[in-house]
Amino acid sequence: MLTDREKEILGLITRLTEERGFPPTLREIGEAAGISSTNGVRYFLDRLEAKGRIRRGDGLSRAIELIDGPARPSATIRLPEPVAVPLIGRVAAGYPVLSDENIEEHIMVDPSLATPGRTFALRVRGESMKDAGILEGDMVVVREQKEARSGEIVVAIVNGEATVKTYRVKRNGSVILEPANPDFEPIEISEEAPLEIRGKVIAVLRKVG
Amino acid sequence: MLTDREKEILGLITRLTEERGFPPTLREIGEAAGISSTNGVRYFLDRLEAKGRIRRGDGLSRAIELIDGPARPSATIRLPEPVAVPLIGRVAAGYPVLSDENIEEHIMVDPSLATPGRTFALRVRGESMKDAGILEGDMVVVREQKEARSGEIVVAIVNGEATVKTYRVKRNGSVILEPANPDFEPIEISEEAPLEIRGKVIAVLRKVG
DNA sequence: TTGCCTACTGCACGCCTGTGCAGTAGGCTT
DNA sequence: AAGCCTACTGCACAGGCGTGCAGTAGGCAA
Incomplete structure (x- = not known):
């Protein structure tokens, strides 16, 4: 035509x-x-x-x-194809994160920030990662995975509670979840307080003002 | 209002x-x-x-x-319609921000973070807004405007240099650009160093890891 | 009554913008 | 070789359109 x-x-x-x-x-x-x-x-x-x-x-x-x-007539200018990422309400123990009832809505994210697939987003509560530039109310985009490398920021469940922290393995082999805010204490992982990694933070989104 | x-x-x-x-x-x-x-x-x-x-x-x-x-007659399905925001290379004095040669590529942003229209994105250099959760390498989404209210984070040009700072009008009427990092000094606006506001930061995007 | 805010009128100036008309050049078909 | 379609260049022109400057009038508070 x-x-x-x-x-x-x-x-x-x-x-x-x-x-x-x-x-x-x-x-x-x-x-x-x-x-x-x-x-x-x-x-x-x-x-x-x-x-x-x-x-x-x-x-x-x-x-x-x-x-x-x-169709969108913009096929000729190369706009990146956005990725729809489900925004989930809560990260609870036991439950799979990416279950349908858990998905409140979707947000659209640039493909440079998130890959399609096993990715979800959630809203951050608390100031414990302030010095890593993750503030209360920010949305974090998380790639679902059960393991992490030391130094990566993860979404994990400890004591039945979901949290965003830096995952760190110490020299002696002990594991801690480290906040990025001097007002908070690191969480030590023990047998009484086992660690359940839900994913790794791959992007941060914030609305300002 | x-x-x-x-x-x-x-x-x-x-x-x-x-x-x-x-x-x-x-x-x-x-x-x-x-x-x-x-x-x-x-x-x-x-x-x-x-x-x-x-x-x-x-x-x-x-x-x-x-x-x-x-209200654009968009067939509202369950997925939000993403907004294409041009990512610009540099914010130079005297030059319009949204000129074609200045646009490197586009990023797709969720409509909850940016409205379509005169909006652009740029990559942040330097650590001067660290405590506001804006780190080196972050992308900020900016709504183009020439004025701002005190307390808003703006993209501005002072001394021929583009910068991201908090715009603040003091009681005595003097204007400063305030960093969010104790290692940096506020920039005082004077007649020798006039202020040229290019826009207001409305969102922050960061790729982690 | 002085001043400030809201809500306008009137007009000249000059760039912005679409239009009209004339023409060019390559590729394809006939 | 002629003809048609696509894809433009170049220039003059008139009126559309935002801007600057000057001024008016009513309401309301000090």
């Missing part, structure tokens, strides 16, 4: 509109597409309008209305 | 934008609101921008972006 170049131009218009909140002018499209003449751009707008992908206001500036096509 | 008339004007702009797919001009708003002078309209736009309900492009026609944008 659309030629490659037409798709490209339509994608550009969509991107510019989304980024700025209002549609671009002919010259702005031209600059983005590498077309120096406003009429080169107009040629494409006429075409896109004839093909029903946009509507235009006569003589008005920026009067480009996008008519949503069946 | 808004006066009755301000609400009315904002509602008008929202309605016009939704009806036509692109924002109105000053004169179109005036006609709809019964204001004969473009400056009557401009008065309200200045107010709405100062109150953070819209953002405007300098000197550009129809460059009105609604902050709590018009």
Whole structure:
């Protein structure tokens, strides 16, 4: 239906509109597409309008209305494919983390921060990892795994309670969960307080303000 | 927060934008609101921008972006629609942040963390905001704006250099950019070192490990 | 009554922006 | 070789459109 170049131009218009909140002018499209003449751009707008992908206001500036096509027209600009990560309510002992009843909603995460698959997100409670830049209310993206290497930040269950801490194996072989805040004490793992690693923190997301 | 008339004007702009797919001009708003002078309209736009309900492009026609944008007719499925945010390379003085050559790539962000529109992301250099949970290498999502309220974390240019700091207006009216790390000194704003605010940090993203 | 805030009018200026018209060049088909 | 489609360049032009500056009028608080 659309030629490659037409798709490209339509994608550009969509991107510019989304980024700025209002549609671009002919010259702005031209600059983005590498077309120096406003009429080169107009040629494409006429075409896109004839093909029903946009509507235009006569003589008005920026009067480009996008008519949503069946698919996202942005296929030509390489937008990364986001990953849907389930946001879970609680990490409880015994229960599998990724069970359906446990999933409240999904958040979309850039693929550079999370891989699809056995990944979940949860909201951090408490200030115990403050000095690692993980604050109360932050969301952490966690890759589900049962083991970890020393120094990695993990989600684990000790004493029936879920917690986010740095996993550390000491020289003498003893294991501790280390907070990143001098106000908190490390948790020593013993036979009375066994460790259940649920996953490893791979990203932190925070809404500011 | 808004006066009755301000609400009315904002509602008008929202309605016009939704009806036509692109924002109105000053004169179109005036006609709809019964204001004969473009400056009557401009008065309200200045107010709405100062109150953070819209953002405007300098000197550009129809460059009105609604902050709590018009409800886009998105087929709301169970997954949230991610927002594409351009990741920019450098924030230089005098240069518009959101120019095409400046955009390296896009990252996808959950809509709860960023609204579509004039938003960009950049990578943080330095440890000066460590205690605010913003570490070296983190990506911050920034809403482009030229002013800020005291206490907000901003991206600004002082002495030709881009920086992320807390914007603070003191009792005596003097302005400082405050780091969140005792190893760094606050930057005092003076006539020799003027302040150029580029935007406000609205989210922090970090890849761990 | 002085001042400040809200809510405008009126007008000139000048860049921004879409339009009209003329033309070019490569690729493909006939 | 002619013709048509895609994909543009270049330039002049008129009016759209935001901006600057000057001014007005009512309400309300000190």
